[in-house]
Structures are given as C-alpha cells and as structure tokens.
Amino acid sequence: MYNMALIERCLSDYGALPVATQVSPNDQMQNQWYLEVGRSAVEVILAGLMSSYVPQVNRVLDLPCGHGRVLRHLVRMFPTAEFHACDLDADGVRYCAEQFGAVPVVSRPELSEVDFGTKYDLIWVGSLFTHVAEPQCRSWLAHLAKFLTARGIVVATMHGRWSQSVHQRMPYIGEDRWQEIVNGYHARGYGYADYVSSESVDHVPGNYGISLARPSAILSMLEHLEGIRVFSYSERAWADHQDVVVYGKPAVDEAW
Ligand SMILES: C[S@@+](CC[C@H](N)C(=O)[O-])C[C@H]1O[C@@H](n2cnc3c(N)ncnc32)[C@H](O)[C@@H]1O
Structure with missing residues (x-):
C-alpha cells in the first residue's frame, strides 16, 4: 500500500514555493513547453509513488x-x-x-560503468x-535497479506507440533513419537509429539517436529482472508524449 501521507506532503510542499524559472x-x-514538461514529471512521479510502496523519499x-528542466520541480516536491x-x-x-544543490555525478557513455555508490528511493529517468539502442536499454534498466533501496522505484520514459504520430508532426530524425527505426520496431518491438552528426550533441560520443519501443518489449526486459516488480506502464503519460514505466522493489511483499 502506498504512503498517503507522503503523497499529501509532496503536493503541499510542491505548492508551497514557486519553481525556479531561470533557465541556463x-x-x-528549451522550448515553449519547458515548465509544463517539468510539471508533468511531477504528476507521473506522484502516480508512480501511488502505484508502489515507497515509504519516504x-x-x-x-x-x-x-x-534541471525536471530537477527544479523535484526539489520543490521533495524539499x-x-x-x-x-x-x-x-x-x-x-x-x-x-542552482539546485544536487550532488554532481558526471556519467559515462556506457552507463553501466557508473557506480553511484549509494541507493535511491526514486530514480527519475x-x-x-x-x-x-535495445542492448543499452536492456542493460541500463537492469543496472539502475541495483541502486534502489528496499522499496525504491525507477520512473522511466520511453518513445512508445504514440511517438509514431508525434514523428509525423514533429520529426525526431531524418526520414531514412526513421524508416530504419520503424523497421526494427515492427520486427522486434524495439527500433533504433543513430543521429547523424549534425543532429547529435558534442558531449555524447558514440551511440546516441532515437528509439521506438512497444510497451511489450520494455515489459519483457523488466520481466527478466530478479527481485523487481513492474508497478505500472502508462502510454503518453509524460507531457502527452512519452510513455512512462514504473518498476522497482519489492518484487514480493515481505508479508508473503
Ligand atoms: C533529451 S535530454 C533529456 C534531459 C533531461 N532529462 C530533461 O528532461 O531535460 C537527454 C540527455 O541524456 C544525456 N545522456 C546521454 N547519454 C547519457 C549517459 N550515458 N549518461 C547520462 N546521461 C546521458 C544527454 O547528455 C542529454 O542531456
């Protein structure tokens, strides 16, 4: 059972102070939806907390x-x-x-090489x-699970079925590579293609691009994780765009 007092406290803390509006x-x-997208993360994280057993954050x-597009909201939600x-x-x-008093952690291109050295009640991805690409998605989902507290959760976003419609209106990537992505999606449930260098970002070397995944493909990756339960999968939940999956611990309630 989720902690109702935690949800009430999050809501009142989030409303108590304005969210920082200065943007780097x-x-x-940056775009016209910058603040709304951050606020939507608050909603999906609250839903994640309500679908799970996190006692305290x-x-x-x-x-x-x-x-810090989302972090500026999270520091208000969990002061x-x-x-x-x-x-x-x-x-x-x-x-x-x-700006937000966070402990800085510079990552590595291969995320599974990062040892966070601690455990989290909440991991927002x-x-x-x-x-x-699919192999990274699979191994990084598993890697993050190692850094959860006994009742911790990961709330992660994906390009799901709806992203096919989004691409028609606001293309994520060039059409030739989109076709490659869609082909993988139809064949295996997970499609991916690298950006070309003009679309990519300097600080991300190597494999970086756009993915498209069926909910069933993501759930099947999570099903294989020992000690992990899937709490929810919501299509289009983040900012009416990306799907949101919530997974974490405990796999089985202690009472059983
Ligand atoms: C689409 S942005 C999202 C940033 C932020 N979550 C937000 O909503 O504003 C994707 C981010 O992933 C980061 N990234 C890519 N590969 C990464 C890795 N291996 N470890 C950590 N961050 C990575 C990029 O540097 C970039 O900031």
Missing part, C-alpha cells in the same frame, strides 16, 4: 538531469531529500549542483532510453 542559456531542452537520482544529478553533459551537471 546552455539548456538544449530521502534520496533521488535525476538521470539524465540535463540543465528535504538529497538529490544526485547525473548526465554526460558536465555543464548541465555543474548547473544542477550550483526522463528521456534517456528514448535515445539508446
């Missing part, structure tokens, strides 16, 4: 933090928690440490799996 000039995520990992802000973008990590 280096923030690559004492330590949070925001991965990838970027320049007493310790935050770790992790990204390959060292400028973004530094910004999150300076906003738009990372949406940019990586």
